[in-house]
Amino acid sequence: MTEHLDMTVLSAFLDNELESDEYVRAKRHLDDCPSCRATLAELRAISQGLQAIACAPPPAELRERLDWLFDRQPTAPGWRRWLPRSLSAAASITLGLLIGNALPGQPEVKPADHNLLAVLGSSPPGALCAHPELCYLKVNSQ
Numbered sequence: 001m002t003e004h005l006d007m008t009v010l011s012a013f014l015d016n017e018l019e020s021d022e023y024v025r026a027k028r029h030l031d032d033c034p035s036c037r038a039t040l041a042e043l044r045a046i047s048q049g050l051q052a053i054a055c056a057p058p059p060a061e062l063r064e065r066l067d068w069l070f071d072r073q074p075t076a077p078g079w080r081r082w083l084p085r086s087l088s089a090a091a092s093i094t095l096g097l098l099i100g101n102a103l104p105g106q107p108e109v110k111p112a113d114h115n116l117l118a119v120l121g122s123s124p125p126g127a128l129c130a131h132p133e134l135c136y137l138k139v140n141s142q
């Protein structure tokens with residue numbers, strides 16, 4: 001005799017989810033093995049019991065009581081509805097600000113040296129440019 005069928009195969013057999021060759025193999029084993037047949041019978045009983053629970057409609061009295069409770073539920077005044085949301089938003093903003101302040105700052109950026117930039121300007125800034133003649137267009141060079 002081969003190994004017993006595991007629960008996955010038995011469950012698939014019960015639900016008719018096995019391929020044809022697997023089904024034939026499982027069926028042969030079940031014909032010869034009383035232990036697996038007993039396990040399959042237990043699985044079948046559990047499945048039928050669960051289906052009976054799932055299909056049972058709730059008692060009408062329970063539905064009526066629940067409807068009554070939901071209809072009688074006092075409505076909260078306006079401020080009691082928006083207060084928790086407002087507090088949550090304020091707490092989120094405060095937490096974001098605290099986390100933002102706790103993060104390390106960016107390195108200090110030094111302002112650019114204006115004298116260096118003046119050398120690159122379009123007009124020569126007097127004595128700052130070492131070769132101001134290079135900045136002028138020579139028109140009468142002949």
Ligand SMILES: [Zn+2]
Pocket residue numbers: 003004005029033035036037
């Ligand atoms: Zn078996």
